[in-house]
Amino acid sequence: FAYFYGKPRWAPAKSLTYAFSPNHVISYVSSSDIEAIFHRAFSRWSAVIPVNFTKAKDYSSADIKIGFYKGDHGDGEPFDGVLGVLAHAFSPENGRFHLDAAETWAVDFESDKSKVAVDLESVATHEIGHVLGLAHSSVKEAVMYPSLSPRTKKVDLKMDDVEGVQALYGSNPNFKYSSLQSENSYNH
Amino acid sequence: RILPDPAVTVLTATANVSPNAAWHDFTKFLDAGKGSQLVGMSELKKYFHRFGYLPVPDTTNFTDLFDKQFESALTLYQSKLSLPVTGKLDSDTISAITSPRCGVSDAGLRMPAAKLHTTRR
Numbered sequence: 001f002a003y004f005y006g007k008p009r010w011a012p013a014k015s016l017t018y019a020f021s022p023n024h025v026i027s028y029v030s031s032s033d034i035e036a037i038f039h040r041a042f043s044r045w046s047a048v049i050p051v052n053f054t055k056a057k058d059y060s061s062a063d064i065k066i067g068f069y070k071g072d073h074g075d076g077e078p079f080d081g082v083l084g085v086l087a088h089a090f091s092p093e094n095g096r097f098h099l100d101a102a103e104t105w106a107v108d109f110e111s112d113k114s115k116v117a118v119d120l121e122s123v124a125t126h127e128i129g130h131v132l133g134l135a136h137s138s139v140k141e142a143v144m145y146p147s148l149s150p151r152t153k154k155v156d157l158k159m160d161d162v163e164g165v166q167a168l169y170g171s172n173p174n175f176k177y178s179s180l181q182s183e184n185s186y187n188h
Numbered sequence: 189r190i191l192p193d194p195a196v197t198v199l200t201a202t203a204n205v206s207p208n209a210a211w212h213d214f215t216k217f218l219d220a221g222k223g224s225q226l227v228g229m230s231e232l233k234k235y236f237h238r239f240g241y242l243p244v245p246d247t248t249n250f251t252d253l254f255d256k257q258f259e260s261a262l263t264l265y266q267s268k269l270s271l272p273v274t275g276k277l278d279s280d281t282i283s284a285i286t287s288p289r290c291g292v293s294d295a296g297l298r299m300p301a302a303k304l305h306t307t308r309r
Binding site: 079080089118138146150 | 210211239267268269270284287288289290291292294
């Protein structure tokens, strides 16, 4: 695992709010599906650190602001269309979380047959890692590895992800290493 | 002036929506090594610069030469992404470069945009 320069973190980080931009959305995935996906993605991180994530009613005051943007969207890092760069997020305590609206975001590969479909939950889980202060990992299996192939799902935090984020925020008292998948236990 | 064939126009439009066209073009550098001078290598250098492996060049633009500095950047990239460290644009490396990825730099640093565009009055 790795951190951003200066090892920034949210402080205090006990409870963070998130919200979806009302203006920067995609129409082909229902808002309920998107909310469920992000709820699961945030839950994975909150299971390992003592931080709660709750959906805010007011977008402008949320700690973490999520939106789907196309091309040049004003932050100096324009998106590049289908595939290439999928998303980016800012280090603590900025909270901006941007997804490339040009991607074919998939909720379920069974129903989405596109060759360029990208798993929204995998990318959401990765970008939340950045929002929390993790940079890219060299561990290929880790969620924080920088690349993700189309039609690939990688949502389970690996030991590398867990150790990195717990060094920033401490451990959730209810977290047990045995709760990670057997593959992770083997690696550990 | 010869007007473009309408059929060609349609094909061009199709090409514009093909995935990851700019990065896919990097496959032409397969097996290139130090000393190679290849048209478009500067674009690959921009990719490495964007993701934190190459500093801004001393001259105005990146060149198309596979030079020592690029080799160092490539080695660093291979090491960072847990690829075989060969210093060459082998198939594993080209495959990694052309894979879809997160836009955050691998160097870790990402400053809030507002701070990058501060104007002094």
